[in-house]
Amino acid sequence: MKKYLFLFTFLLTTLFCFSQEITTSVKGVVINSADDTPLESVNIVNLNEVIGTATNSKGEFEIKAKPNDTLHFSYLGFKSIKVRVTNDWIKFGSSKIELTEVALALEEIVINQLKLTGYLEVDIKQVPINNNYRYSISGLPGTGYEASSPTAITRVLGSIFNPADFLNRMFGKKPNEMRKLKKMKQDDEIRNLLASRFDREMLTALLQVDRVDLDEIVSQCNYSKGFIQTANDLQILDAISECYEEYKLLSRGRTNRL
Template identity: 55%
Template sequence: MRYFAVTFFVLLSFSAFSQQTTVRGTVVNDNTLLPLWNINIVNVNLVRGAITDAKGNFEIEANVNDILLISSLGFQSIEIKVTNDWIKNKSSRIHLTEKAYALEEVVIPPYDLTGYLEVDSKLIPEKENYWYSISGLSKRYEGGENSPNAFSRVVGSLFNPADMLYNFFGKKPKELRKLKELKKDDKLMSLLQTKYDRETIYLLLGIDKKDLAEILERCSYSDTFAQTANDLQILEAISGCYEEYKILKKK
């Protein structure tokens, strides 16, 4: 019996140890086959991040069947599943394809400028977003651009018992835990500060573009914030909004 217990403990320890490892890879340009530097790698299951070095090499914590998002500006993003073969072979070669961009027409609005800064600064309209503070909360809320119903939308969003944000994370607790895991990985936080494509957000939270737009609207963030914030700011906004909503709901 003692032998069985020891054997079981050893096997259990080995199993726990073998579940998570470090995988390595090299990212190259599919056209030139040259190594690509500063490519972003995100493990969306473990919420870990890495960046390729000057030789295109990277290493990241991963389990079998974890999904890695490989992305960079100017290249088509790809999702790769970690396999037993990858872990067994220690390394993998990954090819990224360059994007083909078509330049869009740029329209310059007609302003009759005089050339004098003091005069021209008053001629060009400035968009202003209203911010509201709610007693007991440390964070301010954006109410949108020149909206007379901004404040009512903020309060309505926070106190609506059928709020989409609450329902979403109530059914997907794993996704909410991923938001908290972000703060444990400095590499991933730094990586997300440079990303604006929302691809990592979609994979981490299991949502699409429409869901994200509705979440930010429910949290009373303006279109300006949704369009200009980096991925880390978006994720922190969602996390903060949900945590404060839970406090208000308890009260």
């Protein structure tokens, strides 16, 4: 009888601890380190769980997290930071997070004014043309591949049918990063955050790659330089995800033929 009682108690304790771990969350307030004023709409992402939130008008936030998770804090004009979640933070409640303002250096912008003549046939030739093309391949889902010129067709085919393509080299040994990619697409808060950003900072933090590698991934997926330069972070996320799904489809096709 004592054995059964002990087993029952052990199971209840295990279930309770498991449920506590799932529902654990941390609270805090984000402030400006210079004057202690609260910062509203600070982007906060749990890099382990791939969930996000933002601070309210009082700088307050709450996000699901467990011990050793890493939270990424970012705000326009301030230096982004990563904070590790500790047992003490969870146990004792709210924590104060300070962000430091950084100086923004604007690059010189040169605007070439168009000298219009009033004649459409003459003026239309002064307008720069962005020669981006989009190619679709029969049998593949999605909208196809974007390239900067017609000669890129060979690059498209070469990257697709090359067994050691760039996506495989980048993510073949990082399945966790691709699982994060799927979670990012499913989390509405993350998508909303990415849709308003163009700095790639949150993407590089979530996918654990640097900016150069991120641009190279999109480039190797045959998206044009114009797209890479102008797309927001959500569009970059969707581009990588679409490319990876097509890569997996083609990889299964190669395996089946062998």
